[in-house]
Amino acid sequence: MILYNVTVNIDQSVEDEWIKFMRETHIPEVMATGLFKENKFFRLMHEAEDGGVNYSVQYFAEDMDKIKEYQEKHARQLQDKHQLKFRDRYVIFRSLLEQL
Template identity: 55%
Template sequence: MIVYNVTVTIEENIEDQWVKWMKEEHIPEVMATGYFKENKMFRLISHLKEGEGLTYVVQYFAESKGILNQYITKAAPALQQKTADKFGEKALAFRSLMEQVD
């Protein structure tokens, strides 16, 4: 199992709007691509300091690196652009890949 881990720091004043959009629009669109088996969304609580923004992590689970690479080349650019168009620099993301260790 490969995990596509998206960590997003958002401005506090957009939290409600961003979370609603993620749950109702963005995550369903990502899942509709068919590349992932499941997803999970987390709010980071270990380093919260006033004024530093809020951090969320969304994890998408793919069967293989090959499937994930297909998502990255075929579907991700348009979805990432849609996010950037909606939130701009108020929501900054970085992505990492993790492999499940059995």
Template identity: 45%
Template sequence: MLLYNVTVIIEETAADEWLQWMKDIHIPEVMATGKFVSNRLLKVLDSPNEGVTYCTQYVAENLTDYNDYQQNHAPALQSELQSKFENKLVAFRTLMEFVA
């Protein structure tokens, strides 16, 4: 099992709109790809960064599903995110493997 983590630091002025968009549109679109078995959205409480920091986490059963998502779905979904919140956020992506 793999954990795909997307950390977003977003300007406070856009944070509420971003959060609603993530819940209503983006996360459902990512899950509709069928490449992830679960997800969660977390707010970082002790972030040293300016703005508001969130982590969106998706669980994939295997590397094949993750790679398929990256090749066939991620570019369009990430482009939509960047267009909608242009110059208002920074995103970092990390892939992790469950070990215990």
């Protein structure tokens, strides 16, 4: 199992709008690719030094082939849509973790 973790620091001024977008649009679109088995959405419990709020969106895939397919065929379009809506109001960090 591979975890594709997306950590986002979102500006508080758009936090509610961003959560709605993630729940109603972005996460469902990522899951609609059929490449992930499940997802989880968390708010980090510590405060960010810059006044933003940190979230972790986790997508679980069976193997690296599914991750590569997502990155090659879907990621850019979905990331661009997010960028257009929340330009300059977030910082994002992506990581891949392998379950042992």
